[in-house]
Amino acid sequence: MKALMLVGGLGTRLLPLTETVPKPLIPLVGRPLVDRLLDLIPHDWEVVFTLSYGSEALSAHLDDRDDSDRFILVDEPEPLGTGGAIRNAAEHLDDTFVVLNGDIVTDLDIRAMLDLHRERDSTGTIALVEVPDPSRFGVVRMENDRIVSFVEKPGSDPPSNLINAGIYVLEPDVIDMIPEGKASIERQVFPRLAEDRLLGFRHEGLWRDVGTLPSYLKAMAALLRLEVEAGRLEESILVASDAVVDSPIEPPATIGSGVRIGRDCRIHNCAILDGAFVADGAMVDTAIVAPGAVLDAGDHVAAAILGTSGERR
Incomplete structure (x- = not known):
């Protein structure tokens, strides 16, 4: 078959x-x-x-x-x-x-x-x-x-x-x-x-x-809920073991390997993918941050995808 x-x-x-x-x-x-x-x-x-x-x-x-x-x-x-x-x-x-x-x-x-x-x-x-x-x-x-x-x-x-x-x-x-x-x-x-x-x-x-940003985030939230229901997560947040996170994370969210998140950030309803850097005071809300992307201090990305090169849509 x-x-x-x-x-x-x-x-x-x-x-x-x-x-x-x-x-x-x-x-x-x-x-x-x-x-x-x-x-x-x-x-x-x-x-x-x-x-x-x-x-x-x-x-x-x-x-x-x-x-x-x-x-x-x-x-x-x-x-x-x-x-x-x-x-x-x-x-x-x-x-x-x-x-x-x-x-x-x-x-x-x-x-x-x-x-x-x-x-x-x-x-x-x-x-x-x-x-x-x-x-x-x-x-x-x-x-x-x-x-x-x-x-x-x-x-x-x-x-x-x-x-x-x-x-x-x-x-x-x-x-x-x-x-x-x-x-x-x-x-x-x-x-x-x-x-x-x-x-x-x-x-x-x-x-x-999962072909659009809204549908991707809905799929992410649904899968995280299943992980919580199965007892594999306490809440709808998945953070890679080697990520460095110095700000609270609001569910649902996934934080990839090698990600660094500074202080005084707002992180909510998002996927921050491997190797990305979110500087102090930045906000990521209802968004995807591509692998290796950089969000500067105090910058915001909301209802958008931040590409590796810095482009947003």
Whole structure:
């Protein structure tokens, strides 16, 4: 059995962080996103990665893992979209396969999803979660467990609150439906599949999109809460053992390895990544501070990402 992980995107919504850290390697509560996704995939499966931006760093990271012998790396010379990336890896997908988007965090049971797909002899099965505002996602309309319509980013009038959770089980026949070149499986394939055999697998556990600053911070907070509930943390704050912190930290927050935080700082609802320096009297609130970034004395970064070079967005 094979899983295909779509990790070739540029991560533009997380700039300037992704100028120096490829999106799959962005730390989230102490672990890279790609490692959290790999936790979902059974250990006896092979995993195909579509590599584009940041491929050298990601390849090196995967090579350092103990299970690197099950990984297949496929070069994507330029971003091809979700559909194009699948078609680009077609030579490795000759049987039922699972696709995972690279910018989600979840505890979804992939084996249970695969079982439903096989029991119902489906052509495609999409993981679904319910969200309050579905307008920026792919939205489905269901009849029992069958998807009867799929609309990508419907805007102000979505047909339901059930959205595409970024994990699919597909048959190889679906690849033939994907146009050559850059293509979107959500826009060009799923609406057609909904006319035939497209199932929905509802997930009610942990699920977060981490492709933007607000969604990253929500995912961070959710994972920290789970650590507190499990008794591994006393509060929603994770500080690396070698970080030097001379100011109080207000939860939720994560402080990476080698970080230095001076006195009289306000640190709240943020991720300060490895090697960053926050000088005396600075404020970091609702923000990500990139690895190695410097925040000068008395400076503020709020509702923004501070890049390694000092750029803010």
